[in-house]
Amino acid sequence: MSLAPSTPVVSAALRTTVAADAPRKWKIPIAFTVFALIVLVSFGIIGDSREVSFGWSAASDAVKISDLTVTSRAFCIVLGLVMAALATAAWVLSYGRRKIPTWLIVPFGILFVWALVGWVGSGGRVPVEFLLTGALALSTPVVFGALAGVIGERVGVANIAIEGQLLMGAFLSAVTASITHSLVAGLVAAMLGGALVSLVLAAFSIKYLVDQIIVGVVLNALALGITNFFYSALLNNNSATLNYPGTLPFLPIPFLSDIPIIGGVFFDQRITTYAMFVLVPLVWFVLYKTRWGLRIRAVGEHPLAADTVGINVNRTRFWTVTVAGLIAGLGGAALTLGSVGAFVREMSAGQGYIALACVILGRWNPWLATLAALLFGFSRNFRIFAGQAGSTIPPDLIAMTPYLVTLIAVAGLVGRAVAPAAVGKPYVKA
Amino acid sequence: MSQAVVDAPASTPPNSTRGSELLREILSGGIVRTLLAVLVGFVVGAVLIIATNADVIAAAGYFFSRPADLISAALNAVSTGYGALFRGSIYDTSALDFATGIRPLTETLRFASPLIAAGLGIALSFRVGLFNIGGGGQLLIGAAFAGFVSFHWHLPYGLHLLVAGFAGIFGAALWGALVGFLKARTGAHEVIVTIMLNYIAGSLITFAMRTPVLQDKAAGGNPKTPPPDVTAQLPLLLGPGYALHLGFIFAIGATILYWWLMERSTVGYRFRAVGLNPDAARTAGINVGWVFVLAMGSSAAFVGLAGVNQVLGRVDGFTPSIDSGIGFDAITVALLGGSTAGGVFLAGLLFGAMKAGSPAMQIQGISPEVLGVVQGVIVLFIAAPPLIRAIFRLPKPSLARITPRRRARPSRKAQR
Numbered sequence: 090m091s092l093a094p095s096t097p098v099v100s101a102a103l104r105t106t107v108a109a110d111a112p113r114k115w116k117i118p119i120a121f122t123v124f125a126l127i128v129l130v131s132f133g134i135i136g137d138s139r140e141v142s143f144g145w146s147a148a149s150d151a152v153k154i155s156d157l158t159v160t161s162r163a164f165c166i167v168l169g170l171v172m173a174a175l176a177t178a179a180w181v182l183s184y185g186r187r188k189i190p191t192w193l194i195v196p197f198g199i200l201f202v203w204a205l206v207g208w209v210g211s212g213g214r215v216p217v218e219f220l221l222t223g224a225l226a227l228s229t230p231v232v233f234g235a236l237a238g239v240i241g242e243r244v245g246v247a248n249i250a251i252e253g254q255l256l257m258g259a260f261l262s263a264v265t266a267s268i269t270h271s272l273v274a275g276l277v278a279a280m281l282g283g284a285l286v287s288l289v290l291a292a293f294s295i296k297y298l299v300d301q302i303i304v305g306v307v308l309n310a311l312a313l314g315i316t317n318f319f320y321s322a323l324l325n326n327n328s329a330t331l332n333y334p335g336t337l338p339f340l341p342i343p344f345l346s347d348i349p350i351i352g353g354v355f356f357d358q359r360i361t362t363y364a365m366f367v368l369v370p371l372v373w374f375v376l377y378k379t380r381w382g383l384r385i386r387a388v389g390e391h392p393l394a395a396d397t398v399g400i401n402v403n404r405t406r407f408w409t410v411t412v413a414g415l416i417a418g419l420g421g422a423a424l425t426l427g428s429v430g431a432f433v434r435e436m437s438a439g440q441g442y443i444a445l446a447c448v449i450l451g452r453w454n455p456w457l458a459t460l461a462a463l464l465f466g467f468s469r470n471f472r473i474f475a476g477q478a479g480s481t482i483p484p485d486l487i488a489m490t491p492y493l494v495t496l497i498a499v500a501g502l503v504g505r506a507v508a509p510a511a512v513g514k515p516y517v518k519a
Numbered sequence: 520m521s522q523a524v525v526d527a528p529a530s531t532p533p534n535s536t537r538g539s540e541l542l543r544e545i546l547s548g549g550i551v552r553t554l555l556a557v558l559v560g561f562v563v564g565a566v567l568i569i570a571t572n573a574d575v576i577a578a579a580g581y582f583f584s585r586p587a588d589l590i591s592a593a594l595n596a597v598s599t600g601y602g603a604l605f606r607g608s609i610y611d612t613s614a615l616d617f618a619t620g621i622r623p624l625t626e627t628l629r630f631a632s633p634l635i636a637a638g639l640g641i642a643l644s645f646r647v648g649l650f651n652i653g654g655g656g657q658l659l660i661g662a663a664f665a666g667f668v669s670f671h672w673h674l675p676y677g678l679h680l681l682v683a684g685f686a687g688i689f690g691a692a693l694w695g696a697l698v699g700f701l702k703a704r705t706g707a708h709e710v711i712v713t714i715m716l717n718y719i720a721g722s723l724i725t726f727a728m729r730t731p732v733l734q735d736k737a738a739g740g741n742p743k744t745p746p747p748d749v750t751a752q753l754p755l756l757l758g759p760g761y762a763l764h765l766g767f768i769f770a771i772g773a774t775i776l777y778w779w780l781m782e783r784s785t786v787g788y789r790f791r792a793v794g795l796n797p798d799a800a801r802t803a804g805i806n807v808g809w810v811f812v813l814a815m816g817s818s819a820a821f822v823g824l825a826g827v828n829q830v831l832g833r834v835d836g837f838t839p840s841i842d843s844g845i846g847f848d849a850i851t852v853a854l855l856g857g858s859t860a861g862g863v864f865l866a867g868l869l870f871g872a873m874k875a876g877s878p879a880m881q882i883q884g885i886s887p888e889v890l891g892v893v894q895g896v897i898v899l900f901i902a903a904p905p906l907i908r909a910i911f912r913l914p915k916p917s918l919a920r921i922t923p924r925r926r927a928r929p930s931r932k933a934q935r
Contacts (some may be wrong), residue, residue: 249710297903302650302710306850307898314891322571322886442714449711485729489722496715500707 117189121176121197128204129169137161137211144216145350154349161211168204172197195460202467209471209480220467220474221354225362228466229427230255230437232365233420234444235451235458236372237283240413242453243376244406245389245511249305250290251417252441253312257282258421260316263432264324266334275334276360276422283418284411286312291410295403298515313435320434328431336430337361361427364419372416373455385409389509392516402516420444446495453509465491552907553855553862557869559907560897564889565597571886572596600885607879608872618760623875625763629832631871632770633658633825633845638852638863639777640821644709645858646781647814648794653698653713654846656720657691657819661826662841663724663733664690669747669831679750680831684769687827688820694720695819696812703808709815717846725839735836744836753832766828770867773824778860780817790814822849851898870894 142158175197182189206215234251241248258279266275286308294301324332337359345356355366376382384405387395392402424440425432443465451458468491472484569575575596578589606612608627614620637654644651651657665687674682698716701707727733728742735745753764781787792800793810801807829841852870856862873894877887900907907913 293899293903293906297905299903303854303902304899306652307854307895307902310847310851311892311895311899314888314893314895318567318886318888318892319571321888322567439718446711446715449708483726483729485722485726489719489726492715492718492722496712496719499711499715500701500705 111186113183113186115183117194118176118179118183121172121179124197124201125169125172125176128165128172128201132165132204132208133162133169134166136165136208139212141207141211142214143207144214145218156214159207161207164207165204168200168207172200172204175200191457198464206471206474209475209482210478213478215474215478218350218353220470221350223470223473224463224467225354225358226428226466227469228462229362229365229423230420231440231444231447231462231465232369232459233423234417234441235447235462236368236455237287237413237417237420238444238448239451239453239455239458240372240376240385240416241410242448242512243389243509244385244409245392245509245514245516246291246294246406246410247301247305247513248287248290248410248413248417249302249445250286250308250312250441251444252437252439253305253309254283254286254414254417255421255424255437255441255444256309256312256316256435257286258418259424259436260319260421260432261418262422263334263425263430264319264331266426267331272335272337272426275426276419279422279426280415280418283416283421284414287411287414287417290414291407294515295406298517301513301515309441316432317434320432324432332431334426334430336428337426359427361419361423365423368416369455369459376455386509388516389511392511392514396516396518402518406516417441443491446492446499449508450495450498461495464494549857552904552913553857553901555907555911555913556855556897556900559900559910560893560895561601563896564893565601567889567892568596568600568885569593596885599883600880600889603879603883603885604873604876604890606876608876622761623879625757625761626875627868627872628767629763629871630874631867632766632832633828634848634852634870634874635770635864635867636773636828637822637825637845637849638856638867639773639860640818640823640825641849642853642856642858642863643777643781643790643821644814644818645853646794647790647810647818648797649699649702649709649811649814649818651695651698651713651815651818651822652710652847652850653695653716653819654822654825654849655842656713656717656846657695657822658826658829658842658846659720659724659839660694661687661691661819661823662830662837663727663826664823665827666744666747666830666837667733669751670745670836673748674750676750679748680753683747683751683831684824684827687830688823691823691826692816692820695822696816698819699812699815702815703811721839728839738836741838743838746835747831747833751831752834753828764832766832769824769828770864773821774860774864777821777863781860786813822846825849848894851894854898855901857901 139161140158141161141164142156144156145154175193178193179189182193206220234255237254238248238251261282262275262279265278266272269275290301290304290308293299293304339357339359340363341357346352348356374382376385384395384400387398388400388402388405388409395405396402421437424436444462447458447461447465450461450464468487472487475482475487476484572592574592575589578585578592582589606623608623611620611623614622637658640657641651641654665683668683668686669679672679672682694716698709698712701712702709724733725742728744729740733744735743737745753766753769755761756763756765756767779787781790789800789805789810790813792803792805793807793814797807800810825845826841829843829845830837848870852866853863855869856864856866873890877890880887880890
């Protein structure tokens with residue numbers, strides 16, 4: 090059972106020959122135009138004439154950049170014009186039956202978000218660094234979960250249990266770090282916790298051939314039950330000894346952390362965030378540039394062919410899913426040690442499911458999945474910002490937006506995503 | 520469509536009667552396996568209760584000098600916990616008269632009603648080879664529709680309840696049918712779509728509860744609805760001494776309807792055919808896309824009944840947390856019940872009993888959260904038949920076990 094639209098896979102060679110008389114696809118240009126018009130007209134021309142100041146640096150920064158103050162209307166009109174230019178480029182590309190590249194879509198989205206921030210923040214100050222650091226912090230667990238999901242699906246195992254892995258990692262890291270007084274031990278325990286859930290998932294779906302989605306859902310229920318029970322039976326009354334792990338220290342990188350904006354966002358973070366910076370490119374590199382990655386993808390796309398050339402399909406799946414569990418578990422540690430410290434019941438709060446959505450929204454690519462996770466993180470932080478800025482947009486509707494975007498993307502309205510062909514199908518050697 | 524072609528593999532041998540079918544089901548391990556899974560679940564729960572009990576931990580300190588202390592402390596902890604569960608969910612043995620003693624059982628039935636209804640909904644989706652994780656969202660939409668009618672329209676007794684109930688079921692069905700439509704039209708996977716729709720429904724209903732559409736004027740900005748009109752409330756079944764209401768009768772009705780729909784009706788036959796093999800069903804002339812829409816709609820309609828039950832079975836307004844995990848528990852109920860009408864009904868009763876008995880366990884100092892682990896373990900073992908067979912050295916199932924009618928899982932091939 091794959092988590093993707095069931096489109097026939099057309100080989101690249103076939104696609105180019107068909108391209109000459111294929112129908113032109115207008116979805117992206119139309120969407121671009123609509124968004125450009127929203128920014129140009131609603132935010133710009135009939136927008137707010139008050140000033141908005143973008144605060145680049147916090148009071149404590151070594152190097153300060155003075156605030157940029159512009160009128161919200163002018164700011165949005167300028168951005169709207171740039172977006173209109175990008176939309177025009179999209180129309181031209183679509184007319185020529187060419188694919189609209191990702192490097193055009195991503196900046197377009199970023200421009201829209203900036204315009205939105207400028208519009209909402211009019212009449213006040215926009216703390217840029219707070220917006221970005223907050224978004225990064227909120228999306229860290231989701232990124233880890235999404236990476237685990239990408240690896241799992243690439244090898245052909247649909248992992249619904251990310252939620253359970255995050256929860257297990259969060260629980261074990263908090264408890265282990267409290268008992269051993271070692272944050273490192275907590276991190277290791279979190280990874281082992283995630284891997285443990287992965288092992289059960291792998292054993293049931295690969296050895297016992299149980300439907301992967303069902304095992305995943307059941308494992309989530311089990312992880313929730315176990316952590317809830319131990320929380321109320323043990324942690325609640327002994328929080329000083331069992332649930333007081335402390336938090337990972339911020340580790341500013343010398344010199345780099347003094348760079349305005351970027352320094353605070355990227356180079357003054359906890360080790361979990363640095364681990365994320367390393368892992369995203371690493372996962373991409375392993376998947377696409379190494380022999381192991383080639384095997385992983387082969388097993389996920391065509392297990393029979395992989396088996397024919399001598400790859401042990403089930404063993405590859407088993408160990409790859411387990412390694413992915415280590416990563417997801419680290420995401421759990423990011424929830425506790427990398428954030429508030431103590432474990433709280435049901436603290437993953439559906440972030441594992443969001444990670445799953447990021448896998449698909451990111452088209453099974455580590456970079457894009459990370460980008461999708463950042464979108465979710467940003468939207469959560471934006472909701473906080475909009476509340477503080479006294480925005481009239483109902484907060485519930487802001488909260489809804491990323492889910493709606495995912496739904497629209499999954500429904501194929503913004504281009505189809507093709508999953509690894511063998512996701513969810515157990516491989517039984519004939 | 521050609522019934523004979525598709526039905527051939529699914530039908531039981533012609534000479535089998537209902538009685539022998541049941542016997543074979545028992546002998547081949549279906550029911551035995553379920554009972555063993557439940558047993559394993561409670562044993563694991565007992566181990567957890569023992570391991571976290573303060574008396575047991577104290578007694579373990581001097582285990583080698585007085586081992587009997589540890590054993591008696593362990594037995595004491597388990598009997599306290601499960602005893603409280605029994606007294607809180609079936610019969611209160613400390614009660615003076617039967618009328619008070621039986622009250623816990625009526626509470627079990629009350630808690631079981633929405634679980635049964637929602638469980639039937641999820642079970643229906645399984646039988647069509649779909650995986651509906653959207654119970655939470657569908658329940659919420661159903662609750663909102665039923666709630667809207669219950670406090671904004673003012674109708675006479677009987678009619679009001681009926682209209683509000685149907686509004687809730689209809690709203691949920693529409694929300695569910697959207698999933699089927701997206702799957703049929705664009706191939707979007709229902710798991711991810713239903714997860715997203717859960718969140719969207721949550722935000723949407725919370726938003727509506729902050730606007731005059733659903734908000735109680737007395738709630739002061741908090742998302743909460745007004746109470747339903749008395750005319751729309753589900754009437755109590757056993758008088759004012761018991762909280763059990765008409766919702767339980769609805770749950771029984773839904774169970775019978777589900778049985779008829781899936782085992783006897785043409786629509787149900789098409790549902791099952793698509794669940795077994797969508798390609799074969801398409802070849803046989805079934806409009807598979809339309810079946811997806813219809814099946815997700817019907818699935819959500821049952822879940823919507825659970826929402827109606829939640830909203831009209833109370834005297835005050837409700838908040839976005841009205842779901843209280845029922846949408847998710849329904850998945851485990853459907854799995855445990857093997858997606859059959861009777862199985863889901865019994866599984867709903869078991870889970871309802873656990874909900875009803877939780878407060879009594881809490882009072883005895885045993886964390887009722889242990890029941891969450893028990894439920895998780897039960898369905899884990901239900902989901903993996905080879906595992907429970909390996910533990911208890913049960914024989915391999917005969918072919919009759921694998922008849923799709925009894926299969927809990929959606930077809931693995933449903934997507935391709």
